[in-house]
Amino acid sequence: MKQKYLPLAATILIFVLSYALCVAQYPNMLSTRVIGNLLTDNAFLGIAAVGMTFVILSGGIDLSVGAVIAFTGVFLAVVLEHGGIHPLVAFALVLAITTAFGALMGAIIHYLEMPAFIVTLAGMFLARGMAFVLSIDSIPIKHPFYASLKGLYYKLPGGGRITLIGGLMLAVFALGILIAHRSRFGTNVYALGGGTATAKLMGVPVAATTVRIYALSGLLAGLSGIVFSLYTSAGYSLAAVGVELDAITAVVIGGTLLTGGSGFVAGTFVGILIQGLIQTYITFDGSLSSWWTKILIGLLLFAFILLQKGIIRVSRRERQRA
């Protein structure tokens, strides 16, 4: 097996093993219902994590994701409550706003040569602040179109349901994999992650790619916000705090290097599933407290970092021998 697939293989192996362990203890966990819920409950996180994967692959980071999700939710709630426009129009409007927001951050990062960490941190303050300005209350969304969207699902054998938002996440992941590995933009992202100077020398349009990467992350954060508002049927400016960290964790557990240039969108999907599985297990168990989720995910993160370190060291040694 090629070395670059090792982290991905390890992630999948750990997921399968831990799922098997869970099933051994609670046979009921092996049902399409659990799998369907796993997809639905983590849909918004998954969609945001696809955008984060691209950002991290390029060697950057986007801390604004959670705040953009909250902004999207509040924006939709306010617009649908007060203006009489159709939700689909509101969706298009909010996606345009979040995409432009992401593109603006990308432009600042590139043209002002400021670290992505600080620019997106300011973006996080700004997006959360805009959400506060729109409304500080939790506004319920009662539009009939929302109810009909929530009623859409594909029934799996065994009673499980792939809901609209769960299916949307799968579609976004499929699209993300295609873009990452089968498009020029995807190749440029990997090249940028390998080093800005080398990418520039190879003829990669650094400015356009950087702007597009953060625009994509903004777009997907907006989409994730729409999914989140469908999931909770409300908009609240304090919602989705810290989602960016969950997304980064999923990306790292999925085998993507934080230095950029190496990793897979598919790995992020498994990373999301592992996080969801830990939460589901704790719900099934009932006696474990919620804080074990955090400790377990932290330990898992540590284990994966060590694994990646080990792989890199082994591959370096082999390269030296060759």
Add this chain to the structure above:
Amino acid sequence: MTSTVRTYLARLLPQLIALTMILAAVSIVFPGFLSLEIQNGRLYGSLIDILNRGAPVVLLAIGMTVVIATKGIDLSVGAVMAICGATAASLITSGHSLAETLLVTIAVGILCGIWNGLLVAVLDIQPIIATLVLMVAGRGIAQLITEGAILTFNDPGLSFIGSGSFAGLPMPVVIWLAFGIIVALLVRQTALGMLIEAIGVNRQASTLSGVLTPVLLIAAYVLSGLCAAIAGVIAAADIKGADANNAGLWLELDAILAVVVGGTSLLGGRFSIAASVLGAIIIQAINTGILLSGFPPEFNLIIKAAIIVFILVLQSPRFHTAFAFLKMPRATAKPTEREAK
């Protein structure tokens, strides 16, 4: 001596100007802002309040400056604050003495720092990821210590740290002032500061030239852990309770911001502890100022973001090159160093 003072002031000038402008703006909107009064032998006033409320971020910023100077970053400080606050509260409620409680709490903070330092220096993991582990797990550990509840305590000694006063100043201010001066003297009166900057500029080169890189790196993260421990004790003592969920939440971001506003580059190298402390005070002045000036609190984050972007754009290298032509006449009039020699 006067020349060192002058270069020192020149380094701090942008931060001092920013702070003065913010304070002036707030005092126009809120006239009583700058007044100070003494009651019961203690100073009161909005300015003192800024220094007092800013204590946790100032302390975190001191440790963060040194870590960032080594080209690192410490995301775990907020979680370490929660762990240390929880440790202090649980020890004092289970009947330990104040001295024991403080010693163990500080030790816990140092331990967290050693963990981060080992990951960065020995296992050679990227700092942002290495400290992310403790950031994610740390809050869980803090909740484990408090068993999910908010632990409250009534020990007068411990609450004195949060709300007492010494020499007319609130205790938190005395603590960060003393601690900041000690750290600044330690790094600037010895070669430590220069060695830390050397690591930040080029770790490999400094290792090759004989700098004990791993030891210094671990020491930087230990200092950050120590700062987080003190900040955690102050935060817990202030509310007489340890809240594992909210203590120090997102303060790591404020601390990093304080360092950046203070002009220390995230890419490592040159650092100034005084500038970072000023940066933290600027952030707190913005927070307090917005509250006092009667703006709707909803606007807080937007104004904060706008001011920060403004300060950062002023510092950005591109901005300097774009406006370099404005400074040209003066630059040509003065001979460059090489010519003068």
